[in-house]
Amino acid sequence: MNKLNMLITEMNSIDFTNRDDITAYLAYMGYREHYAESSLIARAYATANLFKDHKPFIYNYDRILGSINGRYAPCGAYSQATLQHAANVCASYGYMGFYQNIDHFTPDYPTLLQYGIGGMLNRIDASEAAHKGDSDAAQKLDFLQGARVCMQAFSEMVKNYACAARKKGEETQNAELLMAADIADKLAFSKPDTFREALQLVWFAHISFLYEGRYAMALGRMDQYLYPYYKNDVENGVITSEEAVDLVACTLYKIAEKKLMNAPTMWGGDVVNIAIGGLKRDGSDATNELSYVILEAVKRCNIPGPNLSARMHKSTPDEFYDACLKVIGTGLGYPALMNDEATVPALADCGYDIEDCRDYSMVGCIEAFISGKQPPWADGRYNTPKYLEFALNDGRCMRDGVLYGLKTGKAEDITSMQQLLDVFVAQMEFGALETVTIFNNENDRYNRKRYCQPYLSCYCQDCINRAKDINDGGAVYPSVYGLGCMGIATVADSLAAIEKTVFIDKKLTLAQLRDILIADFEGNEELRQELLSLPKYGNNDDFVDKYAVWLLDKQYEIFSKLRTRDGGRVYIAMASNVQNISAGSVCAATPDGRRNGAPMSDAASPMHGMDRNGVTSVVLSVSKPDYTKVACGSVVNQKFTPSAFSSDEKIAKLRALIKVYFARGAQEMQINSVGRKTLIDAQEHPERYSDLVVRVSGFSAYYTYLTRDIQNDILMRTEND
């Protein structure tokens, strides 16, 4: 029975306006009881209080319990002075953010399911016994105590949901809620035995992270860790696939709460990555019935939040490709298609155990992550074309003349292409070191012994056994930093343009070109048109594609030499999120004919409108660089008209296209299938398109939430029939 629609109707009919966020208050009530204790313990009690003291909210059509509604209270329930005081106290305890490894994490749900909350508490006790005699026992026992306090509070939270559901169930004679209450009661201590129980426990944990204020917490490989429960239930006639679809959909739809409760981000919600398909730890195909169940559930939700990633590899069944493409064809923009054949070797290159590499998932948009075994993710952007600007202008910005780069000499003294490339590399190296240093400084700002995250650590191997925090040596692997190297096409096109006009045709000197760029082609429109007509990345032309290959290799070389504070790797990504627009706004004109301030090429895609020979040439070009050097991941946006998905035959053609693309070693493709007309109409009549979801970059979003420049950026992507 399809209960999703009833839940959707209910959730959307509730008025969630005129409320205050009271999370700081809930945390404060924990702190004030423990001022005398260490900040680690006080912080654990603050978290515990968030779990225990929020008011569980139950929907009439809830199937899987757990809501973030307890973070809010009607305006006026607490005075502004109270809330302000609470916020001040919380702030004094410090705030760790994305750059300090706090979220964008795939929790170790398999272990939670295996032990249940009670079993996790036992593990904490056992570790305490084992570490009592250690020389640094005090720190370790403090940490374990913090973990215990949080885990116990989590158990209480689950009990509170059971109580609330039972109460509402009895009042309204709702058998579904009574069943959910029984399940929650069991899960407050025991491990789950059925699919529904396992899903419920995972969702409770996910919700607990949201109470802590974490964002972009991934659900990881749901089709893998839930599969044994699903299989068992199906075999015993406890559940059908249709029932499972509805349960999963009723769970994932709650990601929309963030939007409904007036806490929307730019794209209207959270980005909760879910990975389906791919390889098993032993290297065989992991695609199973649950992969299809999740795919269908996400499709029915029709919201941007569940950021679905479909992992593909050599023996992925065609059927799975086709099922994914059909969902993409609805216009949602996901699943993003990921190639294990590129990402698994890229991760293995960082020194992880090969089985862990095969077990990767994605966090946030597309960032590859060793599930439950490394500290939370952090990344930044690296504005590659800017370093070419420095190379041409002796380390100085062409816009304001400031020396940001290295003094590598004037353009007048650069006499060959090779020399230019060497100078460019020197600029990139300097910029990379500066960028990573700034990050490391920022990342290391907090004392990892005091700023512990004992609760999160419970979801990361091997923190409990080691009695160490996730960021203090508890995790199996060290922290990593990802850098989105932007503008690969802008750079490749620019280098090819320089080679052709300056060094082959000798139409002008490098110094003349520099001056023309500084002047933003003022008075040189003819030359600009000529530059625009030169070979461009995305047309399967080696004259320019060779520079994309070269650039990726160099960036790998440069960044793989650098390390994070605890010795982890710096990954590169061929991705830009939507920062290709802001990155462009700070860059002078480029030799490819791009004007001063105009957007850069997007992610790993060719420059907008420069892929003149259709999508097959794009595939052939974009698959040339070696993505086994890109451990973080890449993004290649493609746009197809809805008619490209209109029959099984056409779907098979798209599948063939993507299989060629992946067989040639490319890493990712994501597809928008919302027609141009619709996008333009939605700009003019946003009110009619409040539900329109489109692919932006590594994530999908409500189109009408996006700013006009991002909307235009999506519009400008070349559309294939």
Next chain:
Amino acid sequence: MIERGRISRIQYFSTGDGDGIRTTVFMQGCNLRCAWCHNPETQPLDTAILNYSEDKRVLSGEDITADELFKRIIKDEVFYIESGGGVTFSGGEPLLQADFLSGVAKMCKGRGINVLFDTAGCVPYQCFERVAPYTDTFYFDVKAVTKEDCEKYRCGDPKLVLDNLKRLCLKSNVVVRVPIIPGHNNSKEKIEQIAGNVADAHPSRVDLLPFHRLGAGKYRAMNKEYDYLYTEPLKKSDLEQYVCIFEDLGLKCRIEK
């Protein structure tokens, strides 16, 4: 073998005409002037210019050698192999350049690439004979079967077209394509007329191509009148009824989407 031919344009990842991922080579030049033609720029034997806007002008008509054309076709070979696709020669009327294309088709065949010709069939039968040895499938348009209709809509000599169709079907794999045009053959009796004639030839399949207005922009860009600007798209129920007419005569028939 004629060394040079004239193309209008090449479309890669062409998924509407034939099996798998195809490259469609639109040849320049046509001997007909079908009233609803959606590639009017391919009609002139020399060249045509599409003036879309101030800064968007497209020239139709590029001379090319057989080797160069072959090179552009095999660029996408990996896709043909993966998808079971190949090359489609369309137009215009590709068989007006049968000598030139027989050379290119031969090279393609030699490489194992699937070759398809999309023709209106109003050419001397020798043209078919030139390319048939290297062709896997012919898409053969039948738009009208009476002399009056053909004259009215400028779509060729029905006797020649139907004779060619019969002869070709004896030897080659032929798919008949019937564009359904409102106001012209969008009626039960017209379709019955066409179906009767087509059935005599025994093609391997019949595709019905519902009328669309996608060519309208090109007429504007060529500063030409387009008679179908306000024509409504077809009704699904009508199309399904036409499928039955062909099926009742023992033909395989489907609607192209």
